[in-house]
Amino acid sequence: MEIALQVAAAVWGAWIALNLLMVTLAVTILPVQQVHFDGFRARLPTSLPTLLAPAEIAAVVAHEHGHGHHLHTWTNLVLRCLLLTPGPQRRRRQELEADDYAVxxxxxxHLASALRKLSSHPDDVSRAERLERM
Structure with missing residues (x-):
């Protein structure tokens, strides 16, 4: 039984190390493909100014700062380290919290306008409609 616990602890430790490595890579090496908050700062692709007006970029940055304000990246990392996944309901709630922060x-x-320009995904369209009603 003791060996099984040691193996389980080693596997869990490796899982935590892998998750921390992924955060480190996202912060330091990986190119920015989409707008996101990496746990430390808002990351924007270099193509964004060709897609959005300055006020829309400011709105997107405010949304990303909302993720930082609510510690979404770190909460999700802790959940993953505990072998839980932040499910679609949690991710949707986090997006709405970040939207509300920007609002x-x-x-x-401007965030609604940016969402409409950047995505046709039904969740993003729904968020844009919600923002336009606020």
Whole structure:
């Protein structure tokens, strides 16, 4: 039984190390393919200014700062280290919390416009519609 616990602890430790490595890679090496908050700062692809107006970029950055304000990246990392996955309901709630953070800073209309320009995914369309009603 003791060996089984040691093996389980070693596997779990390796899993945690892998997750921390992925965060490190995202922060330091990996190219930015899409807008995201990496746990430390908002990351924007270099193509964004060709797609969005300055006010829309500011709204997207405010949204990403909302993820930072609510510690979404770190909460999700802890969940993954505990062998849990942040499911679709949690991810949707996190997106809405980040949207609300941007709205509270006066970026609602521009965030809705940016969402419509960047994505046709039904969740993003729904979020844009929600923002336009606020």
């Amino acid at each position: 509270a800073r006066g970026h609602g209309a």
